[in-house]
Amino acid sequence: MLTELWNDAEGGFHPASAPDFLPGRALQEVQLRRLRAVVARAYQNVELFRDRMEERGLTPDSIQSLEDIQQLPFTVKTDLRDTYPFGLFASPMADVVRLHASSGTTGKPIVVAYTREDVDVWAEVMARTLASCGLHRGDILQNAFGYGLFTGGLGAHYGGETLGATVIPISGGNTDRQIMLIRDFSVTALCCTPSYFTHMIERARELDVDLRNLPLRVGIFGAEPWTDGMRRHIEAEAGIKAYDIYGLSEIIGPGVASECSTQEGLHIFEDHFYPEIIDPETGEALPDGQEGELVLTTLSKKAMPMIRYRTRDITSLITEPCACGRTLRRMRRIGRRSDDMFIIRGVNVFPSQVEAALLQVEGTLPHYQIILTRDQGLDRMAVEVEVTPEVFSDKIKALEEVRARLAQAIEHILGIRVELRLVEPRSIARSEGKAKRVIDRRND
Ligand code: DLL
Numbered sequence: 001m002l003t004e005l006w007n008d009a010e011g012g013f014h015p016a017s018a019p020d021f022l023p024g025r026a027l028q029e030v031q032l033r034r035l036r037a038v039v040a041r042a043y044q045n046v047e048l049f050r051d052r053m054e055e056r057g058l059t060p061d062s063i064q065s066l067e068d069i070q071q072l073p074f075t076v077k078t079d080l081r082d083t084y085p086f087g088l089f090a091s092p093m094a095d096v097v098r099l100h101a102s103s104g105t106t107g108k109p110i111v112v113a114y115t116r117e118d119v120d121v122w123a124e125v126m127a128r129t130l131a132s133c134g135l136h137r138g139d140i141l142q143n144a145f146g147y148g149l150f151t152g153g154l155g156a157h158y159g160g161e162t163l164g165a166t167v168i169p170i171s172g173g174n175t176d177r178q179i180m181l182i183r184d185f186s187v188t189a190l191c192c193t194p195s196y197f198t199h200m201i202e203r204a205r206e207l208d209v210d211l212r213n214l215p216l217r218v219g220i221f222g223a224e225p226w227t228d229g230m231r232r233h234i235e236a237e238a239g240i241k242a243y244d245i246y247g248l249s250e251i252i253g254p255g256v257a258s259e260c261s262t263q264e265g266l267h268i269f270e271d272h273f274y275p276e277i278i279d280p281e282t283g284e285a286l287p288d289g290q291e292g293e294l295v296l297t298t299l300s301k302k303a304m305p306m307i308r309y310r311t312r313d314i315t316s317l318i319t320e321p322c323a324c325g326r327t328l329r330r331m332r333r334i335g336r337r338s339d340d341m342f343i344i345r346g347v348n349v350f351p352s353q354v355e356a357a358l359l360q361v362e363g364t365l366p367h368y369q370i371i372l373t374r375d376q377g378l379d380r381m382a383v384e385v386e387v388t389p390e391v392f393s394d395k396i397k398a399l400e401e402v403r404a405r406l407a408q409a410i411e412h413i414l415g416i417r418v419e420l421r422l423v424e425p426r427s428i429a430r431s432e433g434k435a436k437r438v439i440d441r442r443n444d
Contacts (some may be wrong), residue, residue, distance in 0.1 A: 013325075013338040014131035016163055019271055020326040026136045027327060030068060030271050031119035034299035036063050039072065042305040048083060049073075049307060068194050069274065069297060070285055074308045080110040080250065093304040102249040109149070112249050113303035118178075119158065121300055125269045126159020126257035133220050135189050135244040137164030140359075142182060143221070145191035146172040146433050151253025152223055156191050159255065166187070172196060172432035175253045182216055183209060189218040194226040194234065194242075196238040198366045201237045202425075203301045212239030222246055222254060224353050227336055228357025231263075233366055244333055247444035250309055251296050257331060265318045267331035272300050275329065276308070277317055280338045291316040293338055294331065312338045339440070342372060345383045347416050352438045355385055357409040357439075363391040363402040367428045374442040383410065383427060391423050436441065 013021070022030070040060035042049040052073040054058065062071060064282055080088060089096065097116050101109040114122065141160045145152030151170055151423070156162065160167040171191065176199055181187060191199070197219060204211050218236060222245035234242045246266050247256035256273050257266035270273050273296050277286045280293040294311045298304075313438075314337065318330040336350040351370055351423075358364045364417060365386040373380050385406065391398040411417055 014163070015133045016127045017326075020128060020132065020267065020269075020328050022302040022327055024123060024327055028272060029367075030301060031274055032066050033295065034271075035066065035069060035274065036060065038297070038299055038305045039302065039307065040064050041090050041290060041302070042307055042378075046305070048079060048088065049075075051231075051303075054403050057242060066274075068360045069276070069308065070307050072297075072376070074283065074295065074310050075306055076111065076269065076310050077312075078237040081108060084108050086113070088304055090305055091115050096261055096303050098154075100151050100154075100249055100253065102151075103149075106186040110250065112151075112253075115302040117300075117302050118205055118252070118304075118362075121272060122155060122252050123158035123162040123256055125252065125272055126155050128256040128269060129245050130156075130159050130163050130165065130189075130220065132258045132324075133189075133245070134218055134241070134261060135160075135165055135220075139163075139188045139218075140168065140185055141164040141165045142168045142170055142178070142187045142190040144170055144172055144178060144190060144196065145254075149305070150433070151249050152191075152433075155247070155255055156220070160161045160237055169228075175200055175432075176207065177424065179204050179207055182211070183214055186215045188215050189220065190216060191220040191222075191238070191245075193223045193431070193434055194221040194230055195224060196430075196432050197221060197238070197242075198230070201234070210212070211237070217389075218243065220245055225333075225337075226354055227335070227356045227359060228333075229356055230366055231264075233359060246313075246331075246334060248311060248313075250306055251298055251311075252301070255297065258323040260322065260326060264322065265332055266329050267322065267326050267328040268360050270328050272340065273297055274299065275317065275331065278310075280312075282315075285437055288317040288329075294334075314338055314399070320346055342381070344379055344414075344436075345416055347414060349381065349414055349416075353413050355437075358383075358385050358406060359412045360409045361402060361406045362405065363387055364422075365425060367430070370438045370439070372438065372440045372442050373444075379442060380419070380423060384421045384423055386425050386428055387422045389425055 035437050043060050071385050100110050115308040143156045147153030166211045219240045219242040231242050243259045245258045247254035257268040276295040277292040286292045294313045296309050298306045313334045315331045335352040367386040369384045371382045
């Protein structure tokens with residue numbers, strides 16, 4: 001079948017992926033041309049951005065090379081809150097065909113806008129995302145990202161259709177029906193958050209459905225951090241290849257970066273989203289290879305250009321070329337955000353480190369929660385982890401063994417001992433979207 005030639009995993013590449021292979025010089029020319037245009041557009045149409053440029057004595061003509069981007073002011077999340085709802089739009093509402101919003105943790109959501117062209121670019125980068133995960137026409141894609149104000153559902157939907165796949169717009173939730181459709185519709189690819197997929201795996205087993213015997217071959221997961229341990233769990237339990245995709249509402253939604261068949265880092269669709277890595281403390285640009293905060297500039301957005309947006313996601317750019325042949329730079333998987341760190345007894349802790357530890361220990365399930373409390377001014381951390389029914393029912397011996405091994409794994413990774421609570425399967429709430437891993441009771 002012709003479509004099989006397009007399967008990225010088999011060495012060929014999908015026509016949708018052509019821009020991923022643009023030679024370096026041509027790519028930089030596109031980037032500079034687009035950068036100059038987007039800076040001019042933001043300058044002309046967005047007051048906040050124009051004021052900040054003027055404070056620095058800059059005009060759009062100050063941008064003569066890609067390096068000149070470093071002179072531009074950053075944009076941060078509070079800028080979106082402060083100008084809520086429409087203050088950063090660079091297009092009149094008559095040209096805006098779509099709004100999305102991200103709930104955020106406190107107060108007002110942030111609002112993002114798309115023109116017709118923006119929606120087309122989004123469909124293109126999502127088609128490139130799916131193609132780089134080995135999808136093609138003929139695939140049946142179950143889209144279990146949430147539809148609605150969240151960008152995951154509609155982003156993957158348009159991308160899937162643009163690629164020519166058959167999209168099932170099931171959205172998140174109703175897990176039994178998800179499993180019925182995977183089986184009855186011979187679904188070959190599925191996308192959702194990795195945490196929701198671990199729940200599907202668990203429920204499929206309860207329903208006596210072995211995902212490994214079904215045509216499902218690819219999972220496309222993102223919207224939250226997940227570890228390589230979680231990937232191995234998913235790949236083994238579902239008999240699929242599991243790919244990581246990345247994006248954020250402020251920039252476009254999903255479709256900013258994607259793994260390819262090598263599963264070694266995410267290619268950034270940098271003809272549309274220009275990446276920089278900065279030191280989160282000083283704001284200084286860091287050289288390729290060093291770890292820092294990812295900053296993104298939308299090179300082609302019309303309705304809501306984002307100039308040097310500080311994502312707070314921590315990663316580094318990979319300098320070596322990728323075996324897949326894509327010329328787009330890659331970044332390492334996002335394991336943490338600069339704002340999800342907490343300090344326990346002087347040690348910096350990220351939730352993903354706990355996940356990495358528990359996935360090393362047999363007898364645990366990939367369902368866990370970190371509970372933070374404060375006791376006489378000291379922050380304390382407890383980890384609640386579900387264990388398998390066998391371990392749980394064997395109460396004393398197996399439980400104690402798992403506890404000891406887990407304590408050791410956590411101590412090895414974090415350098416501290418934490419309180420462990422091994423709990424029965426199903427006692428931690430399941431999520432249909434992004435999982436809430438940290439319950440912060442420090443200010444209760
Ligand atoms: O989560 C967009 C998206 C939808 C991405 C579907 C991938 C798949 P927001 O709700 O605005 O948008 O959340 C964006 O989620 O800044 C990261 O902190 C986190 N995030 C997204 N993808 C990943 C990933 C969508 N693959 C925020 N790994 C981002 C780690 C991720 N964190």
